Amino acid sequence: QVQLVQSGAEMKKPGASVKVSCAASGYTFRSYPIHWVRQAPGQRLEWLGWINTGRGNTKYSQKFQGRITISRDTSATTAYMELSSLRSEDTAVYYCARFTNTLESLDHWGQGTQVTVSS
Amino acid sequence: QSALTQPPSASGSPGQSVTISCTGTSSDVGGYKYVSWYQQHPGKAPKFIIYEVNKRPSGVPDRFSGSKSGNTASLTVSGLQAEDEAYYYCSSYAGSDTYVFGTGTKVTVL
Numbered sequence: 524q525v526q527l528v529q530s531g532a533e534m535k536k537p538g539a540s541v542k543v544s545c546a547a548s549g550y551t552f553r554s555y556p557i558h559w560v561r562q563a564p565g566q567r568l569e570w571l572g573w574i575n576t577g578r579g580n581t582k583y584s585q586k587f588q589g590r591i592t593i594s595r596d597t598s599a600t601t602a603y604m605e606l607s608s609l610r611s612e613d614t615a616v617y618y619c620a621r622f623t624n625t626l627e628s629l630d631h632w633g634q635g636t637q638v639t640v641s642s
Numbered sequence: 643q644s645a646l647t648q649p650p651s652a653s654g655s656p657g658q659s660v661t662i663s664c665t666g667t668s669s670d671v672g673g674y675k676y677v678s679w680y681q682q683h684p685g686k687a688p689k690f691i692i693y694e695v696n697k698r699p700s701g702v703p704d705r706f707s708g709s710k711s712g713n714t715a716s717l718t719v720s721g722l723q724a725e726d727e728a729y730y731y732c733s734s735y736a737g738s739d740t741y742v743f744g745t746g747t748k749v750t751v752l
Contacts, residue, residue: 628690
């Protein structure tokens with residue numbers, strides 16, 4: 524069965540960077556893009572960007588351009604999201620999700636990774 | 643890229659119907675057929691329940707239905723059940739390989 528397993532909770536200081544991993548299994552990793560979405564406490568879902576896991580090209584939300592890097596390791600079937608210059612407003616649960624082109628939707632989600640930014 | 647606008651809350655008694663709107667622009671909701679809806683229970687990851695405006699993935703009850711008119715998409719939950727109490731988010735393709743989510747609606751089953 525399709526599974527996306529994310530890395531554990533992170534506590535970071537303002538100005539630092541965080542890198543969250545998303546290990547995929549149960550399907551052909553290179554055939555499905557991976558998207559990243561975050562949710563601040565009590566807030567809405569916010570789309571961050573995505574990676575074409577086959578070719579490696581990426582697209583980011585304009586809001587995070589310059590601060591976010593999404594990458595993948597096809598041999599490890601794992602995607603990564605790195606966010607730099609962290610501030611308190613980046614405190615959120617970060618989700619990875621598999622995108623299915625035929626459905627144009629995020630059909631499987633990781634369990635989420637809590638990232639807390641505090642001095 | 644502004645968030646799509648949803649009402650903060652909606653409610654209904656068991657067995658009744660509730661409809662949630664999702665208003666965007668001609669650059670997102672109105673411009674493409676790629677509107678999805680996600681259900682999220684507290685503390686859980688979202689689950690997708692509608693794709694391409696009005697299609698249900700396998701396993702999703704037919705009590706959930708979607709539609710779109712102009713720049714506004716809608717999700718209707720018919721025959722409300724206690725387990726339908728959750729947050730619901732719309733999402734749309736917004737051009738240039740980008741996507742946008744709605745502001746979210748909390749559905750309460752009275």
